[in-house]
Amino acid sequence: MLCHTSAASEQALSKSVKACGSEALALLGQMKQRDSLATANDNKLRAALETILTTAEKLRPRGLELQQGELGDLVEQEMAATSAAVESAAARIEEMLNKSRAVDTGVKMEVNERILASCTELMQAIKELILSSKDLQRDIVESGRGAASMKEFYAKNSRWTEGLISASKAVGWGATVMVDAADMVVQGKGKFEELMVCSHEIAASTAQLVAASKVKADKDSANLHRLQQASRGVTQATATVVASTKSGKSQIEDTETMDFSSMTLTQIKRQEMDAQVTVLELETRLQKERERLGELRKKHYELAGVAEGWGEEEEGTG
Incomplete structure (x- = not known):
């Protein structure tokens, strides 16, 4: 339904632009001839331009201008989707572990069990982080909304809200990609290095969620302290995944x-x-890749700071 409406609006915009062009040409011709109808054509041109503006407004990307209710709903939806992605990742890891135990033996089974066990611990740490983030967000909204409703608070602090949504998406994506990499490794088709990179990426994604969650928090908040502790848990679990992956890679290579x-x-x-x-x-x-990685990280931090505006105060807030 949305695609149909968008297509109809695009067709209307195209028709309006053509009509505006025709009126502009007509006005130009009348002006050259100094005809008395020039004023009438000028009015028609103005009307055509107004039609274009009205139609184009309907097609404008909504971005941070989402309606109040939609912003609040999106936060809940994205956090729920992230939780579902992590739960799905954990279930996949359990399936992979059972399959490995059924078909693998010796060193390969030992390596796979150690890697998948560390991935399971990481998923558990991420779950705790998400729960802590939700509790802290609830505190922030309750303490900062005043007489406004929760949805009005989200709309008033739209940049902060968009930061939460973006960070939540990054965590869910990171969990899915990491499990995909682990799946390929235990099958003997993937690279151990790719799993290590994915582990670091998910650590960065959860750090993004922490930054977005705590930017408006009271420094003495119990839920903020809980979130920070959960963040340290994710960092430690990520280090365990990397260590088990390195160790497994060494063991596999030594047997060959x-x-x-x-x-x-x-x-x-x-x-x-x-x-x-x-x-x-x-x-x-x-x-060369180290130099490229350094430049990419520099650009990423620069763009992330501008896009999310976590360190900036919202308009109308202290």
């Missing part, structure tokens, strides 16, 4: 013993040279 007993001297020399070339290529690439 290289056997050179059947190789000739020429073959060994050839592989030695190839290995030296690969090492040089990887070292060069690593340096």
Whole structure:
């Protein structure tokens, strides 16, 4: 229904623009001829322009100009969606663990169990963080809304509200991506490094949620302290995922013993040279990627600060 309405509005806008163009050409022709109908055509042109403005207004992106009720509803919806994403991720991890126990043995099963157990602990820590964030948000709204309704408070503090929505989405996305990476690793199709990167990413996403949640909080709030403690729990759980992943990668690589007993001297020399070339290529690439990562992080923090405005006071608030 929304798509149909948007398409109809776009068609109306196109029709209005064409009509405006026709009126403008007519007015230009009349002005050249100094005809007495110039004034009438001028009025028609004004009317056509007003029609364009009215139609375009309907198509304008809503962004931070969401209606009061919608802003309040969106916060609840996004937090609920994030909780659902984390619950789904935890359920997937349990399924992956059961499957690994059924088909894997030895070192592979040991590695998979350790990695998936650390992922489960991380999901539990994120759940606690989300609950703490909800409680703190409730405190903030209750203490700051005065005579206004909750929905009016969200609308008045729209930048803060949008920050919460964005941060919540980032956490849900991070949990899903991390579990996807873990799934590929336990199947032997993914890279351990990708899982470690995803773990760091989810830590950054939860830090974003903490920053968005506490920006308007009372520093002595019990729920703020609880949120900060939950945040430390996520950080520790993330470190455990990274550590278990590194350890697992080492174990798997150690079991893949290289056997050179059947190789000739020429073959060994050839592989030695190839290995030296690969090492040089990887070292060069690593340096470039580190520089690129530094620039990306710098730009990310710059854009995030501008977009979310967490450190800025809302208009009309102290």
